[in-house]
Amino acid sequence: MNLPAVLSLLLVVSTVQAFQYTELTQFIDSHQEEYVETLRDWVAIESDSSNVMRRKDLHRMMDVVAQKLRLMGGTVELVDIGEQELPDGQTLLLLPKVVTAQFGTDVNKHTVCVYGHVDVQPAKLEDGWATDPYNLTDINGHLYGRGASDNKAPVLAWIHAVGAYQALNMELPVNVKFVIEGMEETGSNGLDAMILAQRDTFFSDVDYIIISDCGWLSRRPALTYGTRGNCYFFAEVEGPKQDLHSGVYGGTVIEPMTDLIGILDTLISPNGKILIPGIREAVAPLSDEEWKMYQDIQFDVEDYKNKIGVSQLMYSNKVDLLAHRWRYPTVTIHGIEGAFSDPGTKTVIPAKVTAKFSIRQVPDMDPAMVEKQVTDYLHSVFAKRKSPNKLKVTMVIGAKPWLADTQHPLYEAGKIAIKRVFDMDADLIREGGTIPIARTFQDVLGKSIIMMPIGGFDDGMHSQNEKMSRYNYIEGTKLFISYLNEVSQIQKISV
Amino acid sequence: MNLPAVLSLLLVVSTVQAFQYTELTQFIDSHQEEYVETLRDWVAIESDSSNVMRRKDLHRMMDVVAQKLRLMGGTVELVDIGEQELPDGQTLLLLPKVVTAQFGTDVNKHTVCVYGHVDVQPAKLEDGWATDPYNLTDINGHLYGRGASDNKAPVLAWIHAVGAYQALNMELPVNVKFVIEGMEETGSNGLDAMILAQRDTFFSDVDYIIISDCGWLSRRPALTYGTRGNCYFFAEVEGPKQDLHSGVYGGTVIEPMTDLIGILDTLISPNGKILIPGIREAVAPLSDEEWKMYQDIQFDVEDYKNKIGVSQLMYSNKVDLLAHRWRYPTVTIHGIEGAFSDPGTKTVIPAKVTAKFSIRQVPDMDPAMVEKQVTDYLHSVFAKRKSPNKLKVTMVIGAKPWLADTQHPLYEAGKIAIKRVFDMDADLIREGGTIPIARTFQDVLGKSIIMMPIGGFDDGMHSQNEKMSRYNYIEGTKLFISYLNEVSQIQKISV
Structure with a gap:
């Protein structure tokens, strides 16, 4: 051709x-x-x-x-x-x-x-x-x-x-x-x-x-x-053999939920910077040509904000927004399985909690590498907590x-x-x-x-x-x- | 009498x-x-x-x-x-x-x-x-x-x-x-x-x-x-007007779940220290008499560990354990409502997420004071994130x-x-x-x-x-x- x-x-x-x-x-x-x-x-x-x-x-x-x-x-x-x-x-x-x-x-x-x-x-x-x-x-x-x-x-x-x-x-x-x-x-x-x-x-x-x-x-x-591709992870923290009453046991048990929240908080900064070593380094740089192309695309930032219903986005200009939608990775924490998620109040210490989060993939990231980077990183931040609970990190989807x-x-x-x-x-x-x-x-x-x-x-x-x-x-x-x-x-x- | x-x-x-x-x-x-x-x-x-x-x-x-x-x-x-x-x-x-x-x-x-x-x-x-x-x-x-x-x-x-x-x-x-x-x-x-x-x-x-x-x-x-008493809190972070596809919107939106995880992680340290200013200061000191009483109580730490099914507790000796069960406060994060909590995978950015956590009350803590301490503290750590999302902290139970x-x-x-x-x-x-x-x-x-x-x-x-x-x-x-x-x-x- x-x-x-x-x-x-x-x-x-x-x-x-x-x-x-x-x-x-x-x-x-x-x-x-x-x-x-x-x-x-x-x-x-x-x-x-x-x-x-x-x-x-x-x-x-x-x-x-x-x-x-x-x-x-x-x-x-x-x-x-x-x-x-x-x-x-x-x-x-x-x-x-x-x-x-x-x-x-x-x-x-x-x-x-x-x-x-x-x-x-x-x-x-x-x-x-x-x-x-x-x-x-x-x-x-x-x-x-x-x-x-x-x-x-x-x-x-x-x-x-x-x-x-x-x-x-x-x-x-x-x-x-x-x-x-x-x-x-x-x-x-x-x-x-x-x-x-x-x-x-x-x-x-x-x-x-x-x-x-x-x-x-x-x-x-x-x-x-x-x-973008997607690497979807399960991070499971397992502690007591079953859910416990938070009044009766709270204060004596090292709670899986506290551990899980602690490690999830190390994934991404408030301003959207991915904190897992190696992820950002793998991303192909934005070329001048791409930058110009993004400039010409019809995309109204105010419309986008209104549609989503937020007063402020992660970036305020069109090119940054399009680039972070399309050609930069991001981390989303979708939720936690095993904790109390219903309406109302429940005074439970959940025994086993599994966070679901995903990292969108872009050239030149490699899912196999991301799996290792995320797993190693989470185990290293978890180790610093000196918790007796067990952490298991699994990549359940790895799409390029x-x-x-x-x-x-x-x-x-x-x-x-x-x-x-x-x-x-x-x-x-x-x-x-x-x-x-x-x-x-x-x-x-x-x-x-x-x-x-x-x-x-x-x-x-x-x-x-x-x-x-x-x-x-x-x-x-x-x-x-x-x-x-x-x-x-x-x-x-x-x- | x-x-x-x-x-x-x-x-x-x-x-x-x-x-x-x-x-x-x-x-x-x-x-x-x-x-x-x-x-x-x-x-x-x-x-x-x-x-x-x-x-x-x-x-x-x-x-x-x-x-x-x-x-x-x-x-x-x-x-x-x-x-x-x-x-x-x-x-x-x-x-x-x-x-x-x-x-x-x-x-x-x-x-x-x-x-x-x-x-x-x-x-x-x-x-x-x-x-x-x-x-x-x-x-x-x-x-x-x-x-x-x-x-x-x-x-x-x-x-x-x-x-x-x-x-x-x-x-x-x-x-x-x-x-x-x-x-x-x-x-x-x-x-x-x-x-x-x-x-x-x-x-x-x-x-x-x-x-x-x-x-x-x-x-x-x-x-x-x-x-112990109990102050049960809802911390709600609200962002977009509805749930969003994490592929389509991830990277451009400041996600409520990331904000919520961030503030939850500031409640308690890995070794069980409550980080909310004023809480620990309000606790009545452990008297010598109490300490001696705890020494005499029938309580087998190994039995307790086995029953819960953990290899390590927050404290290793009987008096510390009983004291932290009975006469010291503690924070438990019970779960999050509004995020994805089912089995399987869902690529969602939840629009509104509500954490449920509680703080067990002991003499001389006062629930009304705790409500103010927790609310002020969470709003102050949230403010540091400079997020456009809205935080609402509510104490739904305040039991002495x-x-x-x-x-x-x-x-x-x-x-x-x-x-x-x-x-x-x-x-x-x-x-x-x-x-x-x-x-x-x-x-x-x-x-x-x-x-x-x-x-x-x-x-x-x-x-x-x-x-x-x-x-x-x-x-x-x-x-x-x-x-x-x-x-x-x-x-x-x-x-």
């Missing part, structure tokens, strides 16, 4: 028929209610992959996806990816099968593979949702529900994009494959092995990977060229960051498709969150990847009141229709 | 009939299974006063107590003590009524008032109970169940003690009153006001208050002459410590009763936990109080697998029978 990207776009692959954009988008508009109903059905399935009690729902969710793709005439498989070992080290739980599907086998066309997931983060009404998180609720054109934006609507938008071509008896401009999983929210357990196993079969003819598991930065449509070349024809095609559908220039952005599978597709398959989000900047993924706008859902479907056509225009690499 | 205690015991109040100890204890032994069944019925009622969802069970529990006392011919009232304002500041919830009862009105006899409670701490099987906490389970003579020892069995033992005299048509040696409440575990809401309101009516003829809401220190029976005179005839009578039933000398001990109502009885009514525990040293009150031994339950009932007789021997104060 030495030709300049712009030139390559002019070389049209011969077999592709004329692109009937208007007919396709009219079809999408006229089927909007049907698409919303399907999303409602999908959101109603509580496919929370982190809750083992919901595993049946998760299996059902995968069956629903497979059935939908089968009814469209795809070649569909439910791929067994084995079992999951629960933290007790003994129980094995069946992982949700991965759905693969194929539409079109024309060797003269490009083959894209759309990756998505249909599992969701936990959600309970009492967490502060205004509506039942599993009953899709339309308020002023915003469709509220857990998983609506992350990632059920984008997956459906891709399916509907393919479906529209079929319904209108138009030939797909490229072959389209799907890989839909059900464990993304807990680290895509089993998927890496499945991709490796099918590298020379299902994935052998795939040219490009498309992922739509993220969101825009503003009201301007975006293409995403990087994500991902970074793409924004000059690649996949991105040029994306810019054209966005311009056509939204009549706006795309922002080139990165993602603070983690889509570990991007890195796997890159490392294992050696394929080029594009991230093409359709989620809104204020969709509240992972938090209360997650939503997908009708606008993003429907215009997003049109974007995917348009993008399939643009990808077909990319010159075959074999030329 | 200037006569020496020993002398006073020799002056027998004339109306009391001869004490038929053997008949009474045989009656108790032959009714053991019936007593266990009644305890089973009581434990089956999930009267968790800290859980507003269980309020109906709590009301039912009070009705069951009232009905039992009524069937014994007592003059019983269910006293309305008003409503409870929930933390939202809006909802009012009916408090469980207080049960009062009276057996005997002979003005020539002493009148004792037995205080007890029938509400319980929270308990769930998944907290680590070996058996269903609300299904009393007999394993090797130990009766496992939430509330078995704290405080349902002791309340029943008092009721059965009175019932035995009645069943055998023996005159009660003293008039016996009962005050049984249902909010002890959350701070005895409403009870102080009720005691004040009935000071000149129900309580006017009460000579002595007896409380059996604690446990022995070893296998040797004990009399308790002091308890209590201390009795061990030379009082009530205690002399207790020693004799213990010697008779157990053929052992009583240990004079204090309690690390809090029984705030003791202080109220002392301050509001000006009555003398004795604490006469029958709970075992290893009953696990407030923790998993709470139990009451058949031995303690049944021999404890005999102790109460015997004690009623001994109290009748105390010379009337009016003499």
